[in-house]
Amino acid sequence: MTRAVIRDSLPKEQRSVAVVDMSANLAGLEMTSPILTASGCAAAGRELDQFFDITELGAVVTKSIMLEPRSGRPTPRMAETPSGMLNSIGLQGPGIASFVERDLVWLHQRGARTVVSIAGDSVEDYAKLAKILRMHEGVDAIEVNISCPNVADRGKVFACEANSASAVVQAVRRNTDSRIPIFAKLSPDVTDITSIAIACVRAGADGLSVINTLLGMVIDTDTMKPALAGVTGGLSGPAIRPVAVRCVWQIRQALPDVPILGMGGIRTGLDALQFILAGANAVSVGTVVFNDPTAPMRVHRELSEALASKGFRSLAEAVSYAHRSGDEIIVNEAEAPSDGDGADQDLDQM
Amino acid sequence: MPNQYRGEVVSVRRAGSYFVLTLTAGAMAETARPGHFVALAIGGEESGLLLRRAFSIHGVQQRGVFGGTVDVVVSPHGAGTRWLAQRHRGDTVDIVGPLGRPFSLPRDPVSCALVGGGYGSAPLFMLAEQLRARGCRVDMVLGAANEDKLFGVLEAKRMASTVTITTDDGSAGVRGRVTDGLAKVMASHGTEVVYACGPMGMLAAVAQMATETGVYSQCAVEESMACGIGVCMTCVLPVIGDDGVTRMVRSCVDGPVFRGDTVRWADVGTVPPDTLGAPGVLGAPGGNR
Numbered sequence: 086m087t088r089a090v091i092r093d094s095l096p097k098e099q100r101s102v103a104v105v106d107m108s109a110n111l112a113g114l115e116m117t118s119p120i121l122t123a124s125g126c127a128a129a130g131r132e133l134d135q136f137f138d139i140t141e142l143g144a145v146v147t148k149s150i151m152l153e154p155r156s157g158r159p160t161p162r163m164a165e166t167p168s169g170m171l172n173s174i175g176l177q178g179p180g181i182a183s184f185v186e187r188d189l190v191w192l193h194q195r196g197a198r199t200v201v202s203i204a205g206d207s208v209e210d211y212a213k214l215a216k217i218l219r220m221h222e223g224v225d226a227i228e229v230n231i232s233c234p235n236v237a238d239r240g241k242v243f244a245c246e247a248n249s250a251s252a253v254v255q256a257v258r259r260n261t262d263s264r265i266p267i268f269a270k271l272s273p274d275v276t277d278i279t280s281i282a283i284a285c286v287r288a289g290a291d292g293l294s295v296i297n298t299l300l301g302m303v304i305d306t307d308t309m310k311p312a313l314a315g316v317t318g319g320l321s322g323p324a325i326r327p328v329a330v331r332c333v334w335q336i337r338q339a340l341p342d343v344p345i346l347g348m349g350g351i352r353t354g355l356d357a358l359q360f361i362l363a364g365a366n367a368v369s370v371g372t373v374v375f376n377d378p379t380a381p382m383r384v385h386r387e388l389s390e391a392l393a394s395k396g397f398r399s400l401a402e403a404v405s406y407a408h409r410s411g412d413e414i415i416v417n418e419a420e421a422p423s424d425g426d427g428a429d430q431d432l433d434q435m
Numbered sequence: 436m437p438n439q440y441r442g443e444v445v446s447v448r449r450a451g452s453y454f455v456l457t458l459t460a461g462a463m464a465e466t467a468r469p470g471h472f473v474a475l476a477i478g479g480e481e482s483g484l485l486l487r488r489a490f491s492i493h494g495v496q497q498r499g500v501f502g503g504t505v506d507v508v509v510s511p512h513g514a515g516t517r518w519l520a521q522r523h524r525g526d527t528v529d530i531v532g533p534l535g536r537p538f539s540l541p542r543d544p545v546s547c548a549l550v551g552g553g554y555g556s557a558p559l560f561m562l563a564e565q566l567r568a569r570g571c572r573v574d575m576v577l578g579a580a581n582e583d584k585l586f587g588v589l590e591a592k593r594m595a596s597t598v599t600i601t602t603d604d605g606s607a608g609v610r611g612r613v614t615d616g617l618a619k620v621m622a623s624h625g626t627e628v629v630y631a632c633g634p635m636g637m638l639a640a641v642a643q644m645a646t647e648t649g650v651y652s653q654c655a656v657e658e659s660m661a662c663g664i665g666v667c668m669t670c671v672l673p674v675i676g677d678d679g680v681t682r683m684v685r686s687c688v689d690g691p692v693f694r695g696d697t698v699r700w701a702d703v704g705t706v707p708p709d710t711l712g713a714p715g716v717l718g719a720p721g722g723n724r
Contacts, residue, residue, distance in 0.1 A: 154712035163669035
């Protein structure tokens with residue numbers, strides 16, 4: 086756990102001018118920003134690159150790609166909900182061959198760090214996807230989407246059961262270059278997310294993406310039928326943020342050293358800070374991009390300002406800070422820095 | 436290329452059942468073409484309504500007292516559109532645009548029929564102006580459930596060679612559907628291109644009529660969108676590509692304007708079995724984004 090010494094003794098304006106080191110590291114993936122996109126909320130980067138420079142992101146996390154082209158589900162695929170939305174896209178995509186040829190090449194040439202999200206119907210699918218990705222440049226990490234909530238058969242949500250989650254993670258790890266980190270994306274729709282997290286790490290996951298959407302449903306009171314053609318859908322947006330922060334917190338407690346990519350309803354820098362303090366090493370901004378296409382850049386700036394105003398000199402110092410116990414906080418005026426370069430911190434990383 | 440702009444409300448005026456909002460939009464006003472749309476954020480930075488609402492651009496003013504402005508037509512039927520209709524001069528509305536593929540204009544001075552259903556007629560006036568500037572003949576057909584739900588009749592009369600009005604209840608113009616009016620226009624004026632915007636059912640009928648008579652048609656579709664910029668994959672519909680293959684394509688970036696004979700109108704809302712990657716053809720159905 087984190088032990089830290091922090092002082093708030095400096096005037097606020099002096100503290101906020103301090104430049105915060107925003108670099109982040111996810112299992113060896115070095116990034117200049119802790120802000121990533123979230124799978125399914127940024128396509129493969131091209132569209133958002135019209136609004137901001139995607140190379141300034143920590144990384145682009147691409148929409149989950151499958152082996153073959155997939156049409157996805159019928160419409161309506163979306164329903165707005167309080168502070169969020171339900172989606173039932175059904176993993177529409179061009180298939181891995183087209184993805185590597187068109188999207189991955191573009192991302193690589195563009196110079197964007199890329200986390201490729203993969204999804205399959207079977208353990209073999211995931212193994213094949215990993216084998217194909219191994220042959221191509223430009224894959225900085227793999228996010229293993231084992232938590233699609235919309236599959237016709239709940240038994241196929243690999244992340245709902247420790248053994249199936251492990252089997253998928255193991256298959257991807259075995260078929261991926263050991264220098265490429267793999268992240269397992271977990272579902273909050275389980276009794277004990279930490280047991281799934283532990284199983285994934287034991288199976289070879291280098292890190293965890295926390296969380297995917299929650300299974301939800303809306304009924305249209307005009308038609309008196311489900312609002313989505315797919316009946317149920319994945320709930321995302323600020324409405325799920327407390328659930329996501331709780332999941333990050335629980336996993337951080339159970340696994341003090343595992344890299345965590347936190348996500349779920351991040352809209353502002355302070356939202357991102359909650360995830361960082363709960364134990365995330367970096368965060369993804371997802372659904373809020375639909376509301377504000379430049380949100381990832383804004384969240385980066387706001388997070389940097391928030392960290393500075395709290396006296397942190399680096400993002401890394403703030404990771405898991407909320408887990409420190411009472412006697413680990415030492416506020417000592419006598420040790421206040423005299424050079425005025427911001428609050429002093431002494432931190433033993435977990 | 437679209438951009439994001441913190442727009443300011445210049446005016447809100449009532450037009451029948453609708454409200455016309457004029458918003459400052461900066462450079463967007465210069466790049467917008469007929470058929471482009473804008474996506475407006477609802478309720479400010481802390482709003483619980485996250486999804487943008489898409490509106491076709493009704494008009495632009497490139498240089499005025501307020502710099503560039505865009506006009507959109509709002510039908511207040513839900514929480515988001517009601518919020519927009521209740522804006523006042525000086526309020527802020529976040530705009531993303533111009534978005535989508537606009538109408539394409541004919542190279543030659545051909546005879547065009549423009550068909551609008553309800554406030555779907557909104558983008559047709561900018562289009563009519565540009566067609567007229569190219570020497571095209573413009574006939575307009577506007578239809579709605581009733582007189583109150585018609586939009587732009589006066590503007591149409593100013594711009595078009597003929598204006599045909601149809602209403603379901605006969606409260607204005609001829610009782611009936613726009614397709615009844617369109618059939619007469621096409622027969623009398625030798626229509627070579629049909630442009631249409633309105634509800635899906637109307638577009639399907641207009642496109643079918645055009646295709647059956649060998650007339651080229653362009654339809655601007657209304658699909659519900661979450662982002663408007665091509666990342667969310669919610670606004671898809673089945674469209675036949677140049678290679679003859681049906682794909683679920685995004686109406687926000689591949690549309691909203693489609694050639695009428697490429698959209699599988701009868702299958703909108705479904706994934707036809709012969710669609711690329713349809714369930715049962717390659718692997719099992721399901722899965723989330």
